[in-house]
Structure formats: structure tokens, C-alpha cells
Amino acid sequence: MIVAGIGFRGAATAADLQAALALTGVQADALASIAEKAEAPAMQAFARATGLPVIALQEQDIAGEQTLTCSPRIKARFGTGSLAEAAALAGARHGVPGARARLLAPRVVTADGLATAAIAERLEP
Secondary structure (H helix, E strand, O other): OEEEEEEEOOOOOHHHHHHHHHHHOOOOOEEEEEHHHHOOHHHHHHHHHHOOOEEEEOHHHHOOOOOOOOOHHHHHHHOOOOHHHHHHHHHHHOOOOOOEEEEEEEEEEOOOOOEEEEEEEEEOO
16 A cells, blocks of 8 residues: 655645645655545545545654654644654554554655655555
């Protein structure tokens, strides 16, 4: 299972999220973000447009997740270096006890800074 972790600012549109995913160069099987963002209109529109399911994570699911990149703002807010990378990793493991995950594509940021994406792959236990 390949999961795209998505992070974005409130002003982001579904097109911004699509642009972030396109920057990864990887086709995902699902999208993942924290519940607040997973339920946002932009994410829901993006999910409908792509036909991908959305994995809604709790903040504790991503806290402490080791990431390749680090945003000081995200570190202070969520306890992890990258919301997109942490969501991708946690989303890839979601619902499979003992599963591991690895990043296939670290966080990318759209030119306007409104959206980020990262890709992780589930490794079976």
C-alpha cells in the first residue's frame, strides 16, 4: 500500500493538493492527514477528484514520528518534523498491527507554499 501524506494551509485548494502530489511523481493508493485536514473541503474535493480514500489520523498518531525533513513550525505544533511525511508513514501502517513503513518520496512543497506531500509504502510485518 502506497500512501500520500498531505499537509496544507487553510487557503489551499484541491488543485494545490493535486499539485503537491504531482511533485512527488508517485501514484498513491490512499491519502492521509490529521483528522482536521482530512475533513477539510479541499481534501474532500481532492479525494473525490482522484477517487482515493482518505485516512484520517489523530495527532497522537503522528507525534514523535521520525521524518527526513523538519519544519520548526510543524515540530512545535505536532511533535514531528513534517506533517506530510509523518502522515504518509502513519497512514501506510494504519490498521495493520506490526506493519512498518518507509518513505518513498520525502516532503515536497508547492511553489506557493500552500501544500505539501510525501509518499510512504507499507512494509508487511
